Amino acid sequence: xxxxxxxxxxxxxxxxxxxxxxxxxxxxxxxxxxxxxxxxxxxxxxxxxxxxxxxxxxxxxxxxxxxxxxxxxxxxxxxxxxxxxxxxxxxxxxxxxxxxxxxxxxxxxxxxxxxxxxxxxxxxxxxxxxxxxxxxxxxxxxxxxxxxxxxxxxxxxxxxxxxxxxxxxxxxxxxxxxxxxxxxxxxxxxxxxxxxxxxxxxxxxxxxxxxxxxxxxxxxxxxxxxxxxxxxxxxxxxxxxxxxxxxxxxxxxxx
Amino acid sequence: xxxxxxxxxxxxxxxxxxxxxxxxxxxxxxxxxxxxxxxxxxxxxxxxxxxxxxxxxxxxxxxxxxxxxxxxxxxxxxxxxxxxxxxxxxxxxxxxxxxxxxxxxxxxxxxxxxxxxxxxxxxxxxxxxxxxxxxxxxxxxxxxxxxxxxxxxxxxxxxxxxxxxxxxxxxxxxxxxxxxxxxxxxxxxxxxxxxxxxxxxxxxxxxxxxxxxxxxxxxxxxxxxxxxxxxxxxxxxxxxxxxxxxxxxxxx
Ligand SMILES: Nc1ncnc2c1ncn2[C@@H]1O[C@H](COP(=O)(O)OP(=O)(O)O)[C@@H](O)[C@H]1O
Ligand SMILES: [Mg+2]
Numbered sequence: 001x002x003x004x005x006x007x008x009x010x011x012x013x014x015x016x017x018x019x020x021x022x023x024x025x026x027x028x029x030x031x032x033x034x035x036x037x038x039x040x041x042x043x044x045x046x047x048x049x050x051x052x053x054x055x056x057x058x059x060x061x062x063x064x065x066x067x068x069x070x071x072x073x074x075x076x077x078x079x080x081x082x083x084x085x086x087x088x089x090x091x092x093x094x095x096x097x098x099x100x101x102x103x104x105x106x107x108x109x110x111x112x113x114x115x116x117x118x119x120x121x122x123x124x125x126x127x128x129x130x131x132x133x134x135x136x137x138x139x140x141x142x143x144x145x146x147x148x149x150x151x152x153x154x155x156x157x158x159x160x161x162x163x164x165x166x167x168x169x170x171x172x173x174x175x176x177x178x179x180x181x182x183x184x185x186x187x188x189x190x191x192x193x194x195x196x197x198x199x200x201x202x203x204x205x206x207x208x209x210x211x212x213x214x215x216x217x218x219x220x221x222x223x224x225x226x227x228x229x230x231x232x233x234x235x236x237x238x239x240x241x242x243x244x245x246x247x248x249x250x251x252x253x254x255x
Numbered sequence: 256x257x258x259x260x261x262x263x264x265x266x267x268x269x270x271x272x273x274x275x276x277x278x279x280x281x282x283x284x285x286x287x288x289x290x291x292x293x294x295x296x297x298x299x300x301x302x303x304x305x306x307x308x309x310x311x312x313x314x315x316x317x318x319x320x321x322x323x324x325x326x327x328x329x330x331x332x333x334x335x336x337x338x339x340x341x342x343x344x345x346x347x348x349x350x351x352x353x354x355x356x357x358x359x360x361x362x363x364x365x366x367x368x369x370x371x372x373x374x375x376x377x378x379x380x381x382x383x384x385x386x387x388x389x390x391x392x393x394x395x396x397x398x399x400x401x402x403x404x405x406x407x408x409x410x411x412x413x414x415x416x417x418x419x420x421x422x423x424x425x426x427x428x429x430x431x432x433x434x435x436x437x438x439x440x441x442x443x444x445x446x447x448x449x450x451x452x453x454x455x456x457x458x459x460x461x462x463x464x465x466x467x468x469x470x471x472x473x474x475x476x477x478x479x480x481x482x483x484x485x486x487x488x489x490x491x492x493x494x495x496x497x498x499x500x501x502x503x504x505x506x507x
Contacts, residue, residue: 157411158307159354163368164344164422173371178358254358254400 018228021216025225028212029232035126035208036195039133044187045133047141052171054146065142072139078200080136085128085204089115125206137194144186148179159249181251188244192237209233256283257319258424259304259346260264264313266299266479268320273299274310281424286456287488288466291476292502297459300476301426304457305346317342326499338389344372347417351429353409355401355416362397365416372420380419387415391445407438411445418449425449427458461506463491475499 053065072080096112119127152175160170202211213229216222260280266273273296281287289297302308306313306323314324322342324332334342345378356364365387366380375383388394391411401409410430417425427446431439442467450456450469460466466473466487473490475483475498483496494500 153352153354153355154351155352156356159348159350159356159416161307162305162346162348162350163416164340164372165368169371173367174356178356255402 013179014224017220017224021220021225021228024212024216025228025232027211028207028209029236031126031206032195032198032208032210032238035133035198035201035206036131036191037109038130039137039198040191040194042130042134043137044140047145048176050138050142051145051149054142055149069139069142072136073143077132077136077197078203081129081132081204083198084132084135085120085125089120125201125204128204129201129206132252133194133198137190140190141187144183144190145179145184148183149175151182152178181248184244184248184251188241191244195236195240196233257281258283258285258317259457260316260319261304262314262316264300264310264315265301265311266308267297273479274303277313277479277481279474279481280384281455281457281468283423283454283455285471286450286454286469287458287472288470288473289457289459289474289500290461290463290466291474291482295477296479297476298428301348301428301457301459303424305343305348307348315321317345329349344420345423346426347420347422348426348427349410349413349430351432353401353413353433355409355413357401360398360400361393361404361412364401364412364421368416369419383419384415387418388412390418390448391415393443405438406434406443408432410442414442414445414449424457425454427456427460429459429461431460431462432461443486463507467491475502 050065050069053061054069056062056065092114093112093116096108100108100111115121118124120131156174156178157167157170160174161167165173198208199210201208202214205211207215209229209232213225216225258281260278262278263276264274264278265276271382277296277300279440289300291297299308303310310323310325311328312326315322320338320342321332322339323330333339333446356362356367359367362381362384365384366375366377369375369380369383370377385394385397388397391414393408393411393415396404396408396412401412402496404412414425414430430446431442434442439462443462446456446458446465447469458465458470470487472484473487474481475490475494477498483490483499490499491503494503
């Protein structure tokens with residue numbers, strides 16, 4: 001019977017530890033959630049424009065948006081994050097210092113340090129992460145949105161035009177609204193991926209759920225903390241999926 | 256008045272010459288049926304009129320005003336923007352696949368363009384919308400979504416939707432070809448009623464009964480050309496062209 005009591009004692013001890021860590025875990029969860037929601041909503045807006053650009057008949061628009069999507073899908077997200085956080089502000093500073101600032105006698109120097117001291121300063125990790133994630137997710141969403149738009153029968157736009165609507169009206173009033181329901185499953189999938197991918201921000205020491213978890217694990221010399229952390233991720237993923245299933249049902253009312 | 260007139264219009268898709276020097280004129284109140292084998296260019300002809308396809312060369316006049324003149328794939332002359340829009344709206348179109356807006360109710364399908372293009376108020380548009388749904392016998396379906404309707408009902412809504420923009424000419428591209436046989440009659444009777452009211456109509460169809468009853472003139476189109484035309488009775492009973500004869504035997 002002794003092993004049985006010992007088992008319970010160990011479990012109780014573990015639960016007690018988890019209880020103590022909970023506030024720290026939850027407050028870092030807020031960071032993860034905020035980052036996910038902020039990047040995903042920004043990326044949705046950007047993604048719609050990129051998708052429209054990719055199906056545009058204007059060759060310049062088409063190639064610029066295609067190049068954007070190609071770049072962000074073809075390079076590692078972590079490197080994009082590092083680029084936005086470390087490389088870009090420094091590159092800009094050097095560029096400005098070596099060119100414009102020299103010639104204009106310093107009156108443009110503010111531009112060189114603008115990002116480093118402002119939005120992309122070392123302390124401003126959240127903004128850097130938000131920027132990198134938004135830009136990256138937009139490229140993936142653009143492909144999803146483009147596919148959904150192109151799955152709407154051509155006859156819809158033709159009917160709109162035959163009634164005197166412009167291309168833009170046809171897109172905004174007829175084609176896009178019907179494509180929303182078709183993008184929901186892949187967009188939901190993408191959002192769940194993003195939620196998990198935000199754990200990459202621990203590499204720039206942003207205190208998200210993953211970074212907090214590894215801090216606790218190191219400082220408290222306890223590996224137990226990974227369990228509640230993963231449960232929190234699971235709950236968020238499940239909530240997202242449920243939310244999107246509901247949305248899909250609601251948008252299915254017309255068929 | 257001549258509602259639509261084309262002068263030697265040509266259209267190719269890649270190497271495929273689909274319309275060859277088509278010259279047609281359609282008088283006010285005239286009902287013209289276009290028949291002919293599949294791939295003959297009937298749809299492309301209708302779609303060229305309301306600019307769903309861009310012609311390679313030729314002239315299109317609407318209500319005796321030049322809409323578009325093109326030569327060697329470039330626009331030579333075009334009505335000024337305002338006139339161009341107005342003339343395009345004089346043509347309404349009904350498609351084989353109905354193309355109703357699936358996310359809009361029946362009434363919204365009918366009122367959308369009057370509100371967005373003609374800037375009517377919702378109340379004005381709905382008044383017209385209900386009147387047109389009455390006309391096609393579907394007022395009680397006003398708040399349904401298209402997917403809940405039969406093919407025949409959807410096509411009648413599509414006719415009401417086109418009529419809501421008050422076009423002077425209606426273009427029908429095989430309006431009953433996608434329908435189950437028992438649903439064809441309702442759509443045809445709406446079209447006959449329109450014809451009796453004096454609507455100018457260009458109808459691509461294989462319904463010989465409708466052509467006999469309603470058409471003033473039948474065009475037989477094959478290989479991108481109008482091979483033969485004439486009053487329905489004459490063309491059906493005594494075709495002059497060998498292709499017409501073959502086609503008529505093949506479908507009767
Ligand atoms: N968008 C298009 N691209 C390429 N070929 C087309 C296109 N539309 C029609 N065609 C071709 O043009 C020819 C005429 O088509 P269409 O006008 O639809 O004939 P019909 O309506 O008389 O059956 C066909 O061979 C068809 O395959
Ligand atoms: Mg056709």
